[in-house]
Amino acid sequence: MSFDRKKFSITKNYIQKGPARSGQAIQTVAFIVAHDTGNPGSTASGNRDYFNYTQPSASAHTFIDDGTIMEMIPLREKAWHVRYNVKTDNQRFGKDANHAAIGVELCYGGNIDFKEAYKRYVWYHAYLCKKFGLNPQTDIVAHATLDPSRRTDPHNALNQYGIAFDDFIRDVTRELKEIPAKNKENNSVQEVPTDVKQIRIKDVKEIRIEGLHTYGSPNWEDKTGPIVEENYIFTVKRKLIVDDYPMYQLISGWYITAAEKYVEIYKKGK
CATH class of the missing domain: 2.30.30 (SH3 type barrels.)
Known part of the structure; x- marks a missing residue:
């Protein structure tokens, strides 16, 4: 079975250019950084509007809640989602995350239905792997892994619902290949x-x-x-x-x- 590209829709509503969106191009997408917002209850559209109007010197490409997958920065442009003065991204991938990685934020908490948000979060990571030829086993990294002294995401959100990061990677792999969770012989x-x-x-x-x-x-x-x-x-x-x-x-x-x-x-x- 092939990956279902039409399982969920993607909303592309890009923010204006400014400190949060430079318009600089990513030459090659080499990996994905998985984040959570750290702001329980904030929605995908709410985050998009915040970055559009406030224009902080930080951003991510995509925010995902229980009803919306919101791309607010084009995937071929840089976003500022990992600190420059951490070196784990360069050591692990040979590239700086802001120059070569897609940043994906999970919205959770408050009135957000986590189960529905998580389904979209998993699917979207699989979608990116399919789009850019990435391996979820090696090319998806947690923000916490890159900046462990300051960040705990997305473990912070996932763990609240009983999901480990390894579970998330397995779910992305299943989604990408559409392998039923209870049929491991089907690879x-x-x-x-x-x-x-x-x-x-x-x-x-x-x-x-x-x-x-x-x-x-x-x-x-x-x-x-x-x-x-x-x-x-x-x-x-x-x-x-x-x-x-x-x-x-x-x-x-x-x-x-x-x-x-x-x-x-x-x-x-x-």
């Missing part, structure tokens, strides 16, 4: 030729802090394998494409991402 797996014999886990800050998941089966949701650390070397049994994303099966029986962002080909003496 797409294809073996592809490879000359790779061994791989090494890259020494990047994200892995040094959190480690890298391995999987018990060729399924991105099956995070039952051990978490591995940077510079570990593994022998490859075969290469797969799992739901359109590359994965290695290791000789140990575990599975691991084949994304070049996290693993590299290893040859002795190099």
Whole structure:
């Protein structure tokens, strides 16, 4: 089944140019930053009007509540949704978030029906992944991850309703592929030729802090394998494409991402 682009409508009501909207272009959309407003009860249209008329030196591309997905800055323009003097975005993605990422805000609390808002929030992240060729497993990051000393979003909102950030990423992945939540055998797996014999886990800050998941089966949701650390070397049994994303099966029986962002080909003496 293919992604349903028409499941929800998107309202495009762009704010005027000013401190909140510079009009500067994003050259390449490389990832998505998931936010919440931190302002319970504020709506998508209310936030749009605030940024339009108040013009603070901050913004996001899209605000989502229980009835509206509001794009207030064009997706090919920069928005100011992550502080410049934090470096996690550069370390993790090689780019500054304001120059290469879409910022998406979840409206919650007050009279907002969270269930309906969350459905739209999940769908819209899947829509962006489809539109820009992104992998929700690796290319959606929480604002709190990029600026942990100051921000707790979107965990702040999600956790109030019993949803962990990993749950959210799984929901986006299901939405993108339309895999029924109770049918994990329904994913797409294809073996592809490879000359790779061994791989090494890259020494990047994200892995040094959190480690890298391995999987018990060729399924991105099956995070039952051990978490591995940077510079570990593994022998490859075969290469797969799992739901359109590359994965290695290791000789140990575990599975691991084949994304070049996290693993590299290893040859002795190099």
